[in-house]
Amino acid sequence: MYRTYTDYINKTTLTVPGEFIDVKTGDTIAVSSKVREQIEYHADNQTLIHLVLSALTNYLQPRRMNVGTKEILNELSEIKQLLHQGSFTNIPLSKTTTAPKKMMFDLKDVDDILEEFGG
Secondary structure, three states: OOEEEEEOOOOEEEEEOOEEEOOOOOOEEEOOHHHHHHHHHHHHOOOHHHHHHHHHHHHHOOOOOOHHHHHHHHHHHHHHHHHHHOOOOOOOOOOOOOOOOOOOOOHHHHHHHHHHOOO
């Protein structure tokens, strides 16, 4: 299903199909709802051309991560795998006896953080 988005101020029109071919890999990829939402948002706010040019710039010249960032992402990825597998042990950090605190977190939050940082 094709949908056309228009930024009339900047004379930019973009017709988006249901799926597209990734020009780097040749794979056919469905257009996600998140992508459609961003296109619609930028068309409504007269910034569609900026979205397109930003996406192309990031696609053609991806930001390089520094070594520290890569190490952190690798560690987070390993932690995520351990949490998903349930492979963790509860080792006390100190010898003082305190009431154990439950640390509640959502694995979805971990996934979101990793996705945001390219993991």
